[in-house]
Amino acid sequence: MNTAMNGEGRVEQTIQVGLDERSYPITIGTGTLGRIGSALAAAGLAKRYAIISDDRVASLQGQHLLDILYQAGLVGELITFPHGEASKHLATVEQLASRLAERGFDRKDGLVALGGGVTGDITGFLASIYMRGIPFVQVPTTLLAQVDSSVGGKTGVDLPQGKNLIGTFYQPRAVFIDTEVLRTLPQEEFLGGMAEVIKYGASIDAEFFSWLERQRKAILALDPAAIVPMIRRCCELKAQVVEQDEREGGLRRILNFGHTIGHAVEAASGYQLIHGFAVAIGMRAAAELAVRSGMADPSVAAGIDQLLRAYRLPTEIPAGFDPATLRTYLSIDKKTVGGRIFFVLPERIGAVRITDQVREADIDAVLRGEFL
Missing domain, CATH: 3.40.50.1970 (Rossmann fold)
Structure with a gap:
């Protein structure tokens, strides 16, 4: 830099x-x-x-x-x-x-x-x-x-x-x-952007995740001393991933953390729910799937949920969303291959796994809003 x-x-x-x-x-x-x-x-x-x-x-x-x-x-x-x-x-x-x-x-x-x-x-x-x-x-x-x-x-x-x-x-x-x-x-748009910021910490950089916890007040106040390095770090992390996998053949797929279920929620809302809010919901849902699949300790899901809420982001699928409709959108997502839905699931803060080894019953439970 x-x-x-x-x-x-x-x-x-x-x-x-x-x-x-x-x-x-x-x-x-x-x-x-x-x-x-x-x-x-x-x-x-x-x-x-x-x-x-x-x-x-x-x-x-x-x-x-x-x-x-x-x-x-x-x-x-x-x-x-x-x-x-x-x-x-x-x-x-x-x-x-x-x-x-x-x-x-x-x-x-x-x-x-x-x-x-x-x-x-x-x-x-x-x-x-x-x-x-x-x-x-x-x-x-x-x-x-x-x-x-x-x-x-x-x-x-x-x-x-x-x-x-x-x-x-x-x-x-x-x-x-x-x-x-x-x-x-508008504040809603800024907060929606923070979902993508938190994504980088949760999926790639645990130290950045902790920094976001410590700098919350300065970030929400739009203090340049916090905002400039925050944006810089996100761009650095994305650039590093893109340089290794420009066309999403492997590594770059980790940047989809929160986007599998997030895109389904966004589409099911008729795109009335802003993208960042949908991604926040998707990250919390992915963390729940990781816990249910035995890939992550419950503290990982709790930590992600806590930081999202600290930035006033939603973490639950809105009431009234039909799980069957969400399932339909999941089935046609770009991350679905050969009928198998691939998820990006956190193993710990700062590390994720790309997998299609998720039980159908666990997917259905999360789409119904049933969190452990």
Whole structure:
């Protein structure tokens, strides 16, 4: 990790995702948004960029980023779509692609994903297929996107049958993370992002898990002294995993901790439950399965439950959710192979196991909300 002071005296940190010719930097700092134009101009990726953003984020940051690109001698155009998970489907991608074509964008132009995880997934997928692939950069504006979805090159859109069932692996050319934009987030969105943060500690780094326990007050107060290193550590951990397994052939699957049942809960809610909350529920459910399967001591599940609750995250499947419906979504999840559902289960804090050796009766009990 490289650390440098920018011209305004602020600390800026850069992490490199090492993927040979597909390597790229992740720049993390306060006020990073204002330096994107000069960075892109220096990189020479394109002279013209389409900023893809949902209507909410565009109203807050769209014109500002257009001005930043203009000041750096770059041409920018803002293209928006309706906010929310409901827009994450092929029709939106087709509409955005048509608007690019109408405006004469070609394979020497680029895209900027300005927004949260939905925007990043849509823009990355669009970049991977438009003109058979054009460059794009990520400018994540939510905590969830900053610590997870903007890094690693997963793109995708939803089908009625489940999340992210259509997608590609396509790496961004750069990721720019400005921690100041987190202050514009609704509290629910920030807390949802914390679920993905806790995922890294619970599944990979026990020391980070303990650090999150100690720093809870500072993190919830958005203290930069805690927020910047927190985001940096998440990006470091994800970069390390992606470098070893870019296309999720093995190791990278550990990053799905909490996502198997979490995706089913999210889909069963009609995507009204935000992703981070669903992942929190999924992590607690996975921990319960680990205990029931004899893979983990009950203290592991209790520790995960306690930290999630400390960050005001839900840990139980909402009342009224039909277990049979959840089962249906599990059966078509991308992590189901040959009819067998693969789970990422914690053996201890900071270590998980990928397995399909889970009793059907235990799955059914957890889906009914029956915890030991």
